[in-house]
Amino acid sequence: MTETVKLSAREQPHADIVRWTCPHGQHAAQGCVTCYHDSAEADPALPLWEVAVWFTSARPMPIRVLKDVRRHGCSFSLDQPSTPLVYLLSGQARAATGTEAVAGIVGFLIDNRHIVDAFTVTEVRAVHS
Numbered sequence: 001m002t003e004t005v006k007l008s009a010r011e012q013p014h015a016d017i018v019r020w021t022c023p024h025g026q027h028a029a030q031g032c033v034t035c036y037h038d039s040a041e042a043d044p045a046l047p048l049w050e051v052a053v054w055f056t057s058a059r060p061m062p063i064r065v066l067k068d069v070r071r072h073g074c075s076f077s078l079d080q081p082s083t084p085l086v087y088l089l090s091g092q093a094r095a096a097t098g099t100e101a102v103a104g105i106v107g108f109l110i111d112n113r114h115i116v117d118a119f120t121v122t123e124v125r126a127v128h129s
């Protein structure tokens with residue numbers, strides 16, 4: 001079974017906003033540091049999510065920083081698709097729901113402000129199989 005959840009930050013109906021709120025009351029696109037730490041110690045019985053988060057950064061990120069993420073995040077990678085100031089953070093997270101998985105991956109950015117200090121999540125995708 002494959003389940004995909006998608007979030008587009010623009011024009012969200014209220015029901016979607018509720019659905020994308022993690023158990024700690026954070027919207028997944030805003031990130032949740034608690035979800036990030038929880039996913040690091042998650043029960044191995046929980047589903048493993050492949051998460052992709054697209055975001056824009058207020059400032060360009062040096063290549064050095066992009067490479068640094070691989071060291072810090074273990075299974076995370078940060079890439080720059082062709083558009084300037086648009087970045088893609090992808091990685092795996094174990095969590096009960098796609099919302100928590102996404103909140104955790106974005107929470108990684110919140111927890112590592114040296115990587116990016118101002119960013120806006122524009123789209124996310126979480127898939128588990």
Ligand SMILES: [Zn+2]
Binds near residue numbers: 024032
């Ligand atoms: Zn949370």
